[in-house]
Amino acid sequence: MKTPATPAPSRREANRQSRREAILDVAAESFLEHGYAGTTMSAIAATLGGSKGTLWSYFESKDVLFGAVIERVTEAFRAQLSLILNPADGIEAALRRFCAEFLRKVTSAEAIALHRLVVGEANRFPEVGEIFYARAPQRTQRLLADFLETAMERGELRRDDALVAARQLTALVMYGGHQQMLMGLIDTLTPEAIQAEVDRAMATFLRAYAAEASS
Amino acid sequence: MKTPATPAPSRREANRQSRREAILDVAAESFLEHGYAGTTMSAIAATLGGSKGTLWSYFESKDVLFGAVIERVTEAFRAQLSLILNPADGIEAALRRFCAEFLRKVTSAEAIALHRLVVGEANRFPEVGEIFYARAPQRTQRLLADFLETAMERGELRRDDALVAARQLTALVMYGGHQQMLMGLIDTLTPEAIQAEVDRAMATFLRAYAAEASS
DNA sequence: TAAAAACCGTACTCTATAGTACGAAGATAT
DNA sequence: ATATCTTCGTACTATAGAGTACGGTTTTTA
Structure with missing residues (x-):
């Protein structure tokens, strides 16, 4: 042969x-x-x-190398973000697991470094922001939105714009410790802190998107 | 004399x-x-x-000058952020105005540039992140938290941790257009876009923190 | 109005770093 | 086995930018 x-x-x-x-x-x-x-x-x-x-x-050139690195690291990041969203678990448990896993990955040292790089160089390298955004936040949001969409159709969540809901849930999860890590105030999130963040986010999210009580 | x-x-x-x-x-x-x-x-x-x-x-040295600049610009930013939270308007209207104003300021070209600088240099200049965080996000959160606290005591909002609620509201407001601006995907937010973002954030927030219906 | 302080212009040192040149050595294909 | 492609080492160019030196000039003080 x-x-x-x-x-x-x-x-x-x-x-x-x-x-x-x-x-x-x-x-x-x-x-x-x-x-x-x-x-x-x-x-x-x-x-x-x-x-x-x-x-x-x-x-x-250095620029070209930088571009290639960003593309690659972002891709690696995306690949690593194949998050679990198993509807069989029940909606709340599935979301909770998803959020915890998401927050864990997004607050890893590598992810923070990448995020800083992207934001810090967004001026000089505009394409860097686009690549990153399309591969990381946008994909996560779409993945989550699809899941929420299904849940809404089943009546397990209040019917609303699923993409907006997905964005809001990620916002609620990320805006605490992640924000502080980005700015260098803290440099790790303990598992307990992650739990706490997720609990708070989930509580608010579920209250806002609970299925309508009356029929 | x-x-x-x-x-x-x-x-x-x-x-x-x-x-x-x-x-x-x-x-x-x-x-x-x-x-x-x-x-x-x-x-x-x-x-x-x-x-x-x-x-x-x-x-x-250049470093020292940079430090002084950050301190000054952050201070200017904080001063400019004397946001209105007038309880006489009624809680919803007051919050809505607050959020719109907040989002407008936080997405100004200057604020975005500062934010990028802080995040991008958080490694090399750790104190920069601390200065910024203490003066901008933290102050805003505390201001808002005090307002929410009062509203909760009056029974106009569900009783809960006011600081967490404040953080969540700012998260909901910022995570859309602001995020995209930071990464250079867009470079302005139209007034209409601001309105839309605020509406979405407020809707979710109010649902989650509505006063308990039963007595 | 004279001494002191601050400022100006300009030229300089020193170091860091992107990118190049080139001949010798090594690996690969046919 | 030999022509070709790739890599290595090293030395080099060119530029940029932080920080210094210094003599002459202006501004402030007293």
Whole structure:
């Protein structure tokens, strides 16, 4: 059997690919930790062990590398956010689990660093905000909205705009500890704090979106 | 009569003071527009018309100048946020006005620029986040919480933790357009959009915190 | 009006960093 | 085995920007 026609993974291509990944790994770490200005191409090359010429043969400039890193990290973040929303649990339990998991991920050191980077560089790199928004907040909201939509149709929640409801629930969950982490007031959320935040958010949300009592 | 003992506003002092203000004005504009890394001391000196030596005689380093700018701009922001919460209007109207005004201010170009700066530099300048948080979100929350507290005591809202309620209301108001502005997806909120955001937030909030129906 | 302080302009030092050049060494394909 | 592509190391260019030095000029004080 010969090699399959479509992907011709010659040795060179493969090497090139994994090399590229390695560069992105190192670059991502540096950008996330030190920001755009605080990251130097020389340092990246040094950490890689390779030479600068090689680095430039993969990415023609720091800007381009930065863009690639953001795209990749955001993608990784999205992938990691495959949150559970199991209707079989019952609506309240499902939402509660979802919120806790969501808050945990969104307040991880990596996620906070990414968020800071996106917001901080939104001026210089407008596309960065768009990429991030489309992949993170927007997807989460849509996922959640679909779930809420179903619940509304079943009469388990009051009928209303599901997307708005989804946004509001994420807002309620994020606006406490997440906000403070973003600004550097605290640098971790204990599991208890997460629980507490979720409880508060859920209480308010459920009260506002409880199914109408009368028929 | 000699010069008064306590304030000796000699000509020199006065000049020095106003000069300092002028520097901070120029520096603030630059930091807000171009960020920390994007701002150069030379450019500030050039815009001022003065010489670099003079600039350094007022602020011993770029870091120090940045700190002073943040302190000042945050203070200005806080002062501008003397929001109206007039209980005589009735609770719903009062809150509605408050939220609209709040959202308008928080989505102004200046406020967004400041917010980005604070979040983006929270790593390098930890004190910046603290200053900002204490003066902006925290104060607003406390102001609002006091109002809600009173309303709760009067039985106009369901009895609950007023500070949490305040945080939740601001969260509901801010998480839509403000979020998108921060990330550069849009760069203004029309008055209509503000109205719509406030309406949605208020509807949810009032449902969740309506006074208990039964006695 | 004379001494003191602040300011100006300009030129300078020093360091950091993006990006380039290039020849030698290594890996890959045919 | 040999031509080709890739990488390595290292040295280099070019630029930018923080901070300093200093002599001459203006402003303030007394």
